Amino acid sequence: MKLEQRELERIVDGCKAKNRSSQKKIYELLYCKMLPVCYRYARSTDEAKDILQDGFIKVFEKIEQYNVGGSFEAWVRRIIVNTAIDAYRKNKKEVFIDDESRIKDDTDWEDIENESEYAGLSINDIVEAMQSLSPAYQAVFNLYVMEGYTHQEIADELEINIGTSKSNLAKAKANMKTMLTDKLNRL
Amino acid sequence: MKNNQLDNFESLIKSSLEKQRAVYDSSDWDKLNKKLDQVNKPFYSSPWFIAASVAAFLGTVYLLSTFNTLTEPTPLVITPQEYEIPEIGEKEKEDALAIPLTEEETNEIKEVFNTSDKEILNKEDNIKNENKIIESETNTPDNKEVKSINSEDSINSEENGFTPLDSDNSLEENFISEEVVIIKKADFHMNTTECCEGTKIDFVAEQQENVDYLWSFDDGNYSKNENPSHLFKKAGSYKISLIVRSKIDNSIMTRSNDQLLIVHSKPIVDFEWEMNEENGIPYTSLINLTDKGTSWNWNFGDGNVSNEKDPNHTYRNKGQYLVTLTATNSEECTSTINKDILINEDYNLLAPNSFTPNGDGLNDYFLPAALNRLEGSFTMTIYSQTEGLIYDTKNIDQPWDGTNQKAGTKCKEGSYVWVVKLTNEKGQSEQYKGAILLLK
Numbered sequence: 001m002k003l004e005q006r007e008l009e010r011i012v013d014g015c016k017a018k019n020r021s022s023q024k025k026i027y028e029l030l031y032c033k034m035l036p037v038c039y040r041y042a043r044s045t046d047e048a049k050d051i052l053q054d055g056f057i058k059v060f061e062k063i064e065q066y067n068v069g070g071s072f073e074a075w076v077r078r079i080i081v082n083t084a085i086d087a088y089r090k091n092k093k094e095v096f097i098d099d100e101s102r103i104k105d106d107t108d109w110e111d112i113e114n115e116s117e118y119a120g121l122s123i124n125d126i127v128e129a130m131q132s133l134s135p136a137y138q139a140v141f142n143l144y145v146m147e148g149y150t151h152q153e154i155a156d157e158l159e160i161n162i163g164t165s166k167s168n169l170a171k172a173k174a175n176m177k178t179m180l181t182d183k184l185n186r187l
Numbered sequence: 188m189k190n191n192q193l194d195n196f197e198s199l200i201k202s203s204l205e206k207q208r209a210v211y212d213s214s215d216w217d218k219l220n221k222k223l224d225q226v227n228k229p230f231y232s233s234p235w236f237i238a239a240s241v242a243a244f245l246g247t248v249y250l251l252s253t254f255n256t257l258t259e260p261t262p263l264v265i266t267p268q269e270y271e272i273p274e275i276g277e278k279e280k281e282d283a284l285a286i287p288l289t290e291e292e293t294n295e296i297k298e299v300f301n302t303s304d305k306e307i308l309n310k311e312d313n314i315k316n317e318n319k320i321i322e323s324e325t326n327t328p329d330n331k332e333v334k335s336i337n338s339e340d341s342i343n344s345e346e347n348g349f350t351p352l353d354s355d356n357s358l359e360e361n362f363i364s365e366e367v368v369i370i371k372k373a374d375f376h377m378n379t380t381e382c383c384e385g386t387k388i389d390f391v392a393e394q395q396e397n398v399d400y401l402w403s404f405d406d407g408n409y410s411k412n413e414n415p416s417h418l419f420k421k422a423g424s425y426k427i428s429l430i431v432r433s434k435i436d437n438s439i440m441t442r443s444n445d446q447l448l449i450v451h452s453k454p455i456v457d458f459e460w461e462m463n464e465e466n467g468i469p470y471t472s473l474i475n476l477t478d479k480g481t482s483w484n485w486n487f488g489d490g491n492v493s494n495e496k497d498p499n500h501t502y503r504n505k506g507q508y509l510v511t512l513t514a515t516n517s518e519e520c521t522s523t524i525n526k527d528i529l530i531n532e533d534y535n536l537l538a539p540n541s542f543t544p545n546g547d548g549l550n551d552y553f554l555p556a557a558l559n560r561l562e563g564s565f566t567m568t569i570y571s572q573t574e575g576l577i578y579d580t581k582n583i584d585q586p587w588d589g590t591n592q593k594a595g596t597k598c599k600e601g602s603y604v605w606v607v608k609l610t611n612e613k614g615q616s617e618q619y620k621g622a623i624l625l626l627k
Contacts, residue, residue, distance in 0.1 A: 023223065027216055036207035053219050060223065126203050145197045146204060173196060 008072060015063045023060055030073065034080050040130055040142050041084035051087050055080035081147055085157055088139050121180055129179040137172035144169050373431040373442035381449045383520035387418045388448065390427070397435050403428040405448075422452035451518035454480040458512050460528055463499070466560040469534055470501040473510070477522075480514035488528070502530040503619070536607060541624035544589025544597075553623050554586035555607060565609035569623075571598065589625055600627050 014022025035052050042048035058079050066075050130138065139158060143149040144165070149157065154165040193201060374393040382388060391414045392400050402410040404417045405425040419425065424447040432439045457476040462469065473485065475496050485493040487500045488508035502508060508530060513523040536555030543550045558565055569578035569587050577591040577598065587605075589598050606620040 020220070020223070024216055024220070027219060028211060031211050031215070032208040035209035036204070039207075039209075040204065049215060053215070053222060056219055057222060123203050123207055126200055127207065130200075130204070144191055145193060145201050148191055150191065176200070177196065 009068055012063065012066060012068070012072065015060060018060075023056075026059070026076075027056055030076055033073070034077065036127075037077060037080055037146075038084060039127065040146060041081075041088060041138065043131055043135070047087075051084050052080065054087070055083035058083055081143075085139065085143075088135060089158070091135070121183060125180065125183050126176075129176045129183070132179060133172050133175055137168050137175065140165055140168040141172040141176075373429050373440040375427075375429045375442065375444075377427065377444065377448065379448075380444075380446050381451070382419065383451050383518070384422050384453045385418065385420060386450070387416050389416045390414060390429075392429055392431070395431070397433060399432045399434060401430040401432070403430070419448070419450045422450050424449055451520045452479075452516070453520040453522045454478060454514040454516040456480065456512055456514040456522040456524045458510075458524065458526065460510070460526075467537060468501065468557050468560060469532060470499045471528060471530070472499050473497060473512075475512065475514075477512070477514040479516050480522075481517050482515045484511075484513040484515075486511040486513075501534055502528075503534050505530050505533050535621050536619050538605070538619075538621050538623070540622075541626055542587075542589070543626045545627050552586035552588055553605070554583065555605075555619070555621075558607065558609070559583055561609065561611075563610045563612065565607055567605060567607045570604040570606070572602070572604075577603075587623075598625055600625055 011022045011025050015026055031052075034055065035048060038048040038051040038055070039045075042051055055076075059076050062079065066072065130141070133141065140154055143154045143157065144151070151162045151165040151169075154160075155162045158165070160168075191197075376391045378389045390402060390410075392402075394413070400411060400413050402412070402415055402417075404410070404419070404427060406419065406421065406423075408417060410417065426443050426447055428441060428443040430439055430441040455478040457478075459474045459476060461472040461474065463472050464470070475483065477483075483494055483496055485495070485498055485500075487493070487502070488510050489502055489504075491500065493500070506529075508528045509525055510528050511523060511525050513521055515521045536557035538555035538557075539550075539553070541550075542553040544553075545551065553569075554567070558567070564581065567580050567587070568576055571577045571591070574591065574594075577593060578587050579592070580587065590596065591598050601624070603623050603625055604620060605623050606618065608616060608618050610616050
């Protein structure tokens with residue numbers, strides 16, 4: 001979002017005044033980046049768009065709290081992610097698996113982990129693999145890898161313990177690797 | 188928010204996913220815009236309203252894929268009316284290769300989208316509704332005109348595609364004036380309105396371009412041909428329906444025959460036979476077992492025919508005969524059956540092969556024995572190979588005595604030909620002939 005800072009401030013001010021055309025401007029600006037974020041927490045387009053919509057409603061409600069100077073995009077993204085986590089919690093029926101003994105050391109994987117290993121894959125392949133993860137794995141993986149949450153933060157957000165967060169991350173990665181390797185082999 | 192120490196795999200995923208961009212869909216803003224109205228006016232934000240708007244949101248055009256990415260520019264999110272490109276900075280413009288689409292391209296994709304969406308929709312509907320369409324179709328001479336859509340109207344197919352028109356009301360609801368008229372008529376012709384079981388009827392739809400046809404013959408059979416032929420196997424009344432669907436906008440139009448097609452039953456034809464003999468004269472009795480027949484046509488397979496219900500027939504020569512009975516019922520429907528009858532003996536008026544006109548009182552006269560037993564008139568003539576006609580008689584009391592009637596002389600030993608012409612009990616004339624050996 002390379003917008004003149006002054007221009008951005010003007011739009012944000014408009015949003016604070018509940019100006020609909022300013023809200024539209026913000027929405028348009030961030031749509032193409034924020035919808036993918038939602039998608040990583042969702043299992044369908046509809047679900048992702050619901051999250052996005054609810055997220056933007058919160059953005060407009062809370063826009064007073066935004067401090068000019070900080071990254072506006074990061075601020076919006078944080079709200080969107082929180083909305084996604086809320087949605088996840090609401091739908092959560094699945095129990096996080098915290099049986100750490102079942103997780104093998106993933107050092108085996110480290111050897112083959114370099115970018116060229118997955119060079120044939122497209123982003124769509126990765127997104128697909130992400131979407132086929134269970135919601136619990138998806139949430140942990142996203143928060144840790146994409147959003148940079150620590151395991152402690154993830155544990156707090158998702159109301160699980162740190163061990164579960166760690167094991168779910170490892171399992172999510174292992175599942176994704178399997179899926180991506182399969183995709184590669186089919187290329 | 189700190190960044191975690193990511194391993195290679197995690198970094199790879201992260202860097203890939205961070206590049207994802209979605210194509211802007213302005214209809215999403217429209218929905219958000221509406222929702223914001225509700226948020227701002229809490230009095231109106233009844234659960235029902237929200238539920239409705241959420242439903243509307245979820246029920247919108249299905250977006251096949253979600254993301255437009257850098258590596259795979261597959262723009263799948265298309266906005267029908269106003270395609271807007273969000274303002275983006277220079278750097279991102281370079282990155283987001285997939286976003287900028289010309290208006291032309293957008294329209295093109297839109298078109299493809301609409302078509303494929305509808306096709307999918309219709310495929311499903313076809314299966315689901317095929318029977319329904321037929322059942323729900325009503326047509327009598329009275330509402331004939333309502334069914335026929337004139338050129339100012341067409342059916343809105345956007346939502347229902349290939350849906351049944353339940354009543355005149357629903358039909359009218361389906362009319363919208365904005366749409367271009369594609370189908371003008373669903374008229375058809377058939378070559379008859381009445382027939383017998385097992386008849387093939389030809390149907391002809393009024394020809395028009397860019398339409399699909401679906402015929403229902405009301406007997407559980409359908410055809411997608413423009414001009415089908417259909418065999419009606421069972422008697423009954425059939426309402427023939429033709430549904431015409433535009434290939435362009437999927438609008439449909441349907442029409443049924445005003446007058447039901449009447450298929451009449453046929454007689455169930457059968458017969459048996461018995462070999463009989465009366466006064467030494469053999470005959471075959473044909474026993475008609477036909478159900479619901481009113482008139483008959485027998486062919487005995489030897490060139491003779493009869494219209495009797497249960498005829499008797501005498502075969503002249505032994506052999507196998509294909510006997511055909513055609514029965515007709517009161518609806519003028521006919522059925523035919525063929526059976527082979529085996530005849531073991533020749534019949535030639537029970538005439539002997541030879542006679543001895545020597546005055547010894549034994550075999551002095553020649554006359555086919557059957558002539559003594561038959562009623563009615565006859566003529567018997569005797570021919571000689573050398574002299575031609577030598578004797579004739581019409582009286583059983585004047586059998587041939589071996590003389591040449593014209594010359595008044597006794598005939599020599601040898602072979603002579605006899606010919607009998609008679610009128611049988613049915614009034615038909617018959618002719619028999621044979622050879623007779625005159626011995627002394």
